[in-house]
Amino acid sequence: MSDSxxxxxEPTGVETRxxxxxxxxxxxxxxxxxLITTFMIFKGRDFPGIKLTDVYDIPFTSVSSFVLLMSSxxxxxxxxxxxxxxxxKTRVWLLATAMLGAVFLAGxxxxxxxxxxxxxxxxxxxxxxxxxxLTGFHGLHVFIGVVxxxxxxxxxxRQKGLSLDGGMNLEFVALYWHFVDIxxxxxxxxxxxI
Amino acid sequence: xxxxxxxxxxxxxxxxxxxxxxxxxAIEVALYYTEDIVGVFTDPLLIILAVGKFVIVVGWFMHxxxxxxxxxxxxxxxxxxxxxxxxxxxxxxAAANFI
Amino acid sequence: xxxxxEPRKQSNIFKRPSSETGIWSWITTVDHKRIGIMYxxxxxxxxxxxxxxxLLLRIQLASPDNNFLSAAEYNAMFTMHGTTMIFLxxxxxxxxxxxxxxxxxxxxxxxxxxxxxxxxxxxxIFGGVFLYSTFLFGTxxxxxxxxLAEEVSRLGSAxxxxxxxYQPNAGFKYSPGTAMDYWAIGLQILGIASLVSAFNFITTIxxxxxxxxxxxxxxxxxxxxxxxxFLLAFSLPxxxxxxxxxxxxxxxxxxFFLTEGGGDPILWQHLFWLFGHPEVYxxxxxAFGIVSEVLPxxxxxxxxxxxxxxxxxxxxxxxxxxxxxxxxxxxxxSPVAQAGFGLSTMVIAVPTGVKIFNWLGTIWGGKLKLNTxxxxxxxxxxxxxxxxxxxxxxxIVPADTQQTDTYYVVAHFHYVLxxxxxxxIFSGLYYWFPKVWGKMYNEALGKIHFWxxxxxxxxxxxxxxWLGLQGQVRRTWVYAEETNLGFWNLIVSIxxxxxxxxxxxxxxxxxxxxxxxxxxxxxxxxxxxIEWSIPxxxxxxxxxxxxxxxxxxxxxxMKYDEDEDGRPVRKDSADALMLELEEEGLxxxxxxxxxxxxxxxxxxxxxxxxxxxxxxYKMLPLAxxxxxxxLIGSFGxxxxxxxxxxxGDGENE
Numbered sequence: 001m002s003d004s005x006x007x008x009x010e011p012t013g014v015e016t017r018x019x020x021x022x023x024x025x026x027x028x029x030x031x032x033x034x035l036i037t038t039f040m041i042f043k044g045r046d047f048p049g050i051k052l053t054d055v056y057d058i059p060f061t062s063v064s065s066f067v068l069l070m071s072s073x074x075x076x077x078x079x080x081x082x083x084x085x086x087x088x089k090t091r092v093w094l095l096a097t098a099m100l101g102a103v104f105l106a107g108x109x110x111x112x113x114x115x116x117x118x119x120x121x122x123x124x125x126x127x128x129x130x131x132x133x134l135t136g137f138h139g140l141h142v143f144i145g146v147v148x149x150x151x152x153x154x155x156x157x158r159q160k161g162l163s164l165d166g167g168m169n170l171e172f173v174a175l176y177w178h179f180v181d182i183x184x185x186x187x188x189x190x191x192x193x194i
Numbered sequence: 195x196x197x198x199x200x201x202x203x204x205x206x207x208x209x210x211x212x213x214x215x216x217x218x219x220a221i222e223v224a225l226y227y228t229e230d231i232v233g234v235f236t237d238p239l240l241i242i243l244a245v246g247k248f249v250i251v252v253g254w255f256m257h258x259x260x261x262x263x264x265x266x267x268x269x270x271x272x273x274x275x276x277x278x279x280x281x282x283x284x285x286x287x288a289a290a291n292f293i
Numbered sequence: 294x295x296x297x298x299e300p301r302k303q304s305n306i307f308k309r310p311s312s313e314t315g316i317w318s319w320i321t322t323v324d325h326k327r328i329g330i331m332y333x334x335x336x337x338x339x340x341x342x343x344x345x346x347x348l349l350l351r352i353q354l355a356s357p358d359n360n361f362l363s364a365a366e367y368n369a370m371f372t373m374h375g376t377t378m379i380f381l382x383x384x385x386x387x388x389x390x391x392x393x394x395x396x397x398x399x400x401x402x403x404x405x406x407x408x409x410x411x412x413x414x415x416x417x418i419f420g421g422v423f424l425y426s427t428f429l430f431g432t433x434x435x436x437x438x439x440x441l442a443e444e445v446s447r448l449g450s451a452x453x454x455x456x457x458x459y460q461p462n463a464g465f466k467y468s469p470g471t472a473m474d475y476w477a478i479g480l481q482i483l484g485i486a487s488l489v490s491a492f493n494f495i496t497t498i499x500x501x502x503x504x505x506x507x508x509x510x511x512x513x514x515x516x517x518x519x520x521x522x523f524l525l526a527f528s529l530p531x532x533x534x535x536x537x538x539x540x541x542x543x544x545x546x547x548x549f550f551l552t553e554g555g556g557d558p559i560l561w562q563h564l565f566w567l568f569g570h571p572e573v574y575x576x577x578x579x580a581f582g583i584v585s586e587v588l589p590x591x592x593x594x595x596x597x598x599x600x601x602x603x604x605x606x607x608x609x610x611x612x613x614x615x616x617x618x619x620x621x622x623x624x625x626x627s628p629v630a631q632a633g634f635g636l637s638t639m640v641i642a643v644p645t646g647v648k649i650f651n652w653l654g655t656i657w658g659g660k661l662k663l664n665t666x667x668x669x670x671x672x673x674x675x676x677x678x679x680x681x682x683x684x685x686x687x688x689i690v691p692a693d694t695q696q697t698d699t700y701y702v703v704a705h706f707h708y709v710l711x712x713x714x715x716x717x718i719f720s721g722l723y724y725w726f727p728k729v730w731g732k733m734y735n736e737a738l739g740k741i742h743f744w745x746x747x748x749x750x751x752x753x754x755x756x757x758x759w760l761g762l763q764g765q766v767r768r769t770w771v772y773a774e775e776t777n778l779g780f781w782n783l784i785v786s787i788x789x790x791x792x793x794x795x796x797x798x799x800x801x802x803x804x805x806x807x808x809x810x811x812x813x814x815x816x817x818x819x820x821x822x823i824e825w826s827i828p829x830x831x832x833x834x835x836x837x838x839x840x841x842x843x844x845x846x847x848x849x850x851m852k853y854d855e856d857e858d859g860r861p862v863r864k865d866s867a868d869a870l871m872l873e874l875e876e877e878g879l880x881x882x883x884x885x886x887x888x889x890x891x892x893x894x895x896x897x898x899x900x901x902x903x904x905x906x907x908x909x910y911k912m913l914p915l916a917x918x919x920x921x922x923x924l925i926g927s928f929g930x931x932x933x934x935x936x937x938x939x940x941g942d943g944e945n946e
Contacts (some may be wrong), residue, residue: 019499023496027272030530031534038449040284115269287563
């Protein structure tokens with residue numbers, strides 16, 4: 001990137017990549033909105049067969065929800081550390097975030113297998129289908145997030161370390177990660193508690 | 195980067211915010227178990243708590259509070275659009291089910 | 294003497310592509326102009342394929358009790374005709390215009406994310422190829438208790454459940470075989486392409502504007518691109534999820550849309566039209582933008598009511614999200630919903646009407662030059678008004694119930710999408726032809742194309758109105774002699790071939806003029822917007838230095854003053870200015886940094902069809918190959934900087 005060209009950038013004052021990310025997240029709302037709507041519509045109906053309430057384990061899911069929630073904290077701490085250019089701390093918090101995300105994923109895999117063994121399968125009934133597609137779609141997001149975090153962490157190992165501008169930067173991944181977290185905040189309430 | 199950034203919170207403040215989030219989650223789980231006592235208020239309360247947590251994460255952790263208003267408009271715009279559209283679909287489907 | 298700075302061939306993990314001509318330079322390009330041109334040619338190819346499918350349909354319907362196509366083939370043809378025209382022809386042709394013109398109109402050097410732009414294009418290509426590979430590998434047939442009743446020809450082995458894929462008809466039970474899976478996954482892939490380009494264009498418009506290019510100084514075409522990008526960004530996620538459900542229903546035994554398992558077929562209609570109606574505006578708004586550029590130029594007047602046109606565009610985009618259920622009046626939706634959506638459908642005619650009046654106001658009292666682009670724009674207004682009026686009649690629910698699934702509806706949306714969108718697109722193709730190629734098309738052939746097309750178009754789709762009101766039903770492959778529908782159907786078929794002839798004239802003109810056309814100069818139309826202030830064909834760096842925009846229609850005001858009566862008077866300095874601009878545009882005085890070509894967009898995109906086949910055929914190796922390609926693509930992408938560090942000669946004369 002050079003200053004030798006006369007091209008002005010960013011009349012909005014927002015960094016271009018960040019702006020792109022926020023627009024992406026705005027549309028993600030519609031993705032999850034469609035899934036949640038479907039879930040709510042079918043939740044209000046009678047359907048034969050096994051129900052989520054027959055198989056789920058609220059304490060377990062509460063703990064894994066808490067884990068994901070706390071990964072948002074470690075993420076923001078990583079961001080904060082990088083703002084004060086503390087590479088060492090940034091890497092530690094990044095790794096912590098990725099680990100917390102991985103714990104959540106492991107929890108979800110465990111949960112899915114438990115449900116499956118209890119007879120709550122993908123095509124058991126309309127409710128189980130919507131449950132798996134909805135939470136599975138979220139799980140896929142978490143998985144991508146973990147991969148991004150680990151990639152960032154490994155880039156941080158290199159000599160130059162991480163910086164807040166250029167490339168796939170930390171802020172970019174952080175926004176995505178927090179978004180994945182807020183989606184789970186909604187899903188935890190809508191799917192499990194209500 | 196724009197210059198009119200409001201300062202971001204300090205790490206200790208982030209930890210405090212996270213504590214609040216944790217407490218809210220605990221209340222949610224508690225509400226689930228006390229549904230018999232709280233009765234009809236359980237679901238609305240749960241929704242309010244979830245919205246609260248949502249706003250805290252978006253506002254503070256994602257720094258939306260401190261961002262350019264443009265981003266705010268996008269995000270809330272998408273949010274409102276989704277809510278309206280999907281509310282209509284849900285009500286329409288619910289109504290069709292009863293008629 | 295160009296001063297493009299040569300990128301250092303940096304020793305990265307992968308070698309960077311370096312060819313500047315030949316096929317590899319096109320495959321690895323991230324230049325918005327080249328991507329735009331590739332979009333244009335690919336989309337035109339699919340337009341020809343879709344047109345061919347339409348001709349087969351019309352041969353079948355030319356006479357009663359015909360058996361040119363079998364029923365299965367007919368189903369496949371009308372499904373593929375609709376799907377192709379919408380997703381593989383009109384949308385990408387619009388994307389071609391967006392790509393080529395958007396950076397030029399806002400004075401930028403490229404889009405915000407050039408590699409992402411290349412990625413959208415390649416995903417679109419692979420999506421199209423994947424969808425069309427159904428003719429090679431797909432299976433489809435008449436259903437009978439969930440298996441293929443008979444072998445159908447290759448022609449019939451395409452998706453056959455309509456472009457709207459209504460459930461449960463498009464489910465496994467009634468559409469056995471793999472063809473509808475190709476449809477669902479193909480649209481999914483194409484959706485990703487459009488979604489990615491939507492983020493890119495929104496960010497580009499917001500963040501890549503040149504000095505002084507305030508929002509309310511942007512050309513209307515840019516505004517319409519902005520509106521379309523929003524529509525795409527907010528409507529495609531809905532259909533993406535709905536298509537997921539379809540794929541799950543067909544592949545993994547779920548029952549989202551199948552009543553026997555507690556699912557809800559009407560939910561599919563909601564989700565589909567929540568996307569599908571904004572999609573209509575996604576198709577038409579680019580044409581609105583093109584026409585709003587062409588009319589002022591050829592009327593030599595500013596666009597009448599610029600803010601009104603802009604806000605009406607966004608009004609259409611916004612209300613366009615609230616009318617989807619008028620496609621479902623004949624389905625089991627509640628009376629309240631019917632009344633509400635009937636009203637909102639009437640309301641959306643208002644901003645559209647505003648635009649029509651603005652266009653008429655623009656040409657009113659203007660000095661009209663009836664070149665081919667202008668003819669197509671005027672044709673657009675006429676045809677679109679007819680289509681719009683027949684459209685409003687559908688907001689009356691009882692009338693709609695009568696018209697649904699008849700040829701009246703077919704007539705309506707072809708007047709809007711062909712008479713509207715395609716006429717606008719042809720107008721734009723002629724208008725910007727000299728900008729893209731630096732040559733002038735042949736005016737006489739252009740006019741022949743226009744007159745053949747408007748005659749053929751009205752012969753084809755005009756009679757469909759009364760065929761529909763007489764009760765000819767859509768999507769049926771034969772009609773009986775006794776219905777007396779034969780005469781007008783024959784006329785319709787003849788009209789379709791006249792359209793085909795006009796397309797041949799267009800192609801001849803294009804191929805001939807690209808080589809042998811006279812040099813156009815950089816401002817052949819005496820135009821108004823800044824893309825005409827640079828040499829034609831556009832140099833690779835677009836603007837030799839960032840232009841500074843001082844007003845709406847900036848380029849016009851550089852050339853013209855107004856006298857006391859408000860008439861334009863060409864400035865004395867205009868000719869000198871033109872020479873200066875051309876000289877400047879070809880000889881940049883500063884270092885120019887352009888994004889470097891990259892292999893990774895095409896590698897990443899090529900993984901998607903493998904994943905698609907893996908889902909259809911449940912083959913793990915294919916999934917692994919697809920995932921690997923995506924991983925290699927993303928990894929290489931992530932580790933390769935957009936612009937290499939460069940060694941400048943350090944001296945600017």
